[in-house]
Amino acid sequence: MSTKQSGSHAVRVHRRTLVTGETPAAVRRQLRDEGGPLIPAGTQHELEAALWPAIMGRPLVRRFGLxxxxxxxxxxxxxxxxxxxxxxxxxxxTGVSGVPGLRPVPRRGHLDLRLIGAAGLVRLVGVDRGLWRAAVSRLKDECGADETLWSDCRDHLDDAERRVARLPRPADLMSAVVRRLVLFRSAARVLGTPDGTSVTLLWEGGPRESAVAAILVESACRIPGARVTPLGMTGTQRGIVVLRAETGRGRECSEPDWAWDEVEERRTPTTARRTSASVRHAPTDDHAIPIEKYAISVTKPDVVEDRPDGCWNQLHRPDRSEEITGCPS
Incomplete structure (x- = not known):
């Protein structure tokens, strides 16, 4: 692919849909209004990180809007x-389950999730008042005698929530991964494991570690200021560790066309047939390439152990000698 093709606006829009699952129209609006990149403002990343177990831990989310x-x-x-x-x-x-301080705010046609005392918004689109009432009924039935803090303490934190210990976590990296989950939709399953300073991602099938690393540190959809360590796993098993770069600037970037080609080729067979030339001839309307429903399915492999916060600990650490430093943000 030529530099001109690689840098065209239509190609940039299409490639971002491969990473985020947005519609082309949504991508164009965000680029027009905010210019990218995919960086949440203020404390928005804290809310997205808090919802990590709910979003990563179940094959529920069909599409993102950023x-x-x-x-x-x-x-x-x-x-x-x-x-x-x-x-x-x-x-x-056993204590407080769920996200301390998270409160639902039902609206017409959608449900907003917010953290008490912090800016930020996660919106569940299509959840009208009927769906919300049905969900409330089910939740209260399942909770039984347990105290539902999200309904009993609408505007303040309960003492039990205040006492929950908050483990150190790289909220900015966790948010960045959540916003790019569709990159892994051709994988059979994905495991996300945050710790105090990094995020480990393990997946089966799908794009190779080198392609994912190149997109996350060298492309227009990169995680600004990040570095990536491929774990060098064998067979269909793949893994990377995402960390913050130690230096403020990295090398100048050029789009990793080979990595984008690999992600394109590993899409579902139906999509691949319909978009065999889409990297070279990116769509110019919202209906050219429908974004399929997808699921992120998480399983626990043998190399992890349970952690009290609902995440899992990685039992080995990669060799940092192969880290890829991110491009300038």
């Missing part, structure tokens, strides 16, 4: 209750 001020999620109606059961805080005999 802006610096919020995150929109499209979830099938029958899955709304499952996502909310994972996310909304409840006092159980």
């Amino acid at each position: 802006s610096s001020r919020g995150l929109r999620l499209e979830v099938a109606g029958h899955d709304v209750g499952r996502l909310l059961a994972e996310a909304l805080p409840v006092i159980r005999p």
Whole structure:
């Protein structure tokens, strides 16, 4: 692909849909209004990181919509209750489950999720008041005698929520990964493991580690200021560690066309047939390439152990000698 083709606006829009699952129209609006990149403003990344287990841990989210001020999620109606059961805080005999301080705000045609005392918004589109009432009924039935903090303490934190220990976590990196999950939609399953300073991603099938690393550090859809370590796993197993770069600037970037070609080729067979030349001739309307429904399915491989916060710890650390430093943000 030529430099001119690689740098065209239509190609940039199409490639971003491969990473985020947005519609081309949504991408164009965000680029027009905010100019990219995919960086949340203020404390928005804290909210997205807090929802990590609910978003990563279940094959529920069908499409994302991104802006610096919020995150929109499209979830099938029958899955709304499952996502909310994972996310909304409840006092159980073992302690507080869900995200402390998270509160639902039902609106006409959608449901907003917000953190008490922090800016930020995650919007579940298509969740009207009927779906919300059905979800509430199911949640209260499942909770039984447990205290539902999200309904009993609408405008303030409960003492139990205040006492929840917050483990160190790289909220900015977790948010960045959530916003780029569709990059892994051709994988059979994906495991996301945050710790205090990094995020480990393991997946089966799908794009190679080198292609994912190149897109995350060298492309217009990169994670600004990030570096990536491929784990060098064998067979169909793949893995990377995403960390913050130690230096403020990296080498100058050029689009990794070979990596984009690989991601394109590994899409579902139906999509591949319909878009065999889409990298060279990117779509110019919203209906040229429909974004298919996809699921991120998480399983626990043998190399991880349970952690109290619902995530999993990686039991080995990669060799840092092969880190790829990110491009200037």
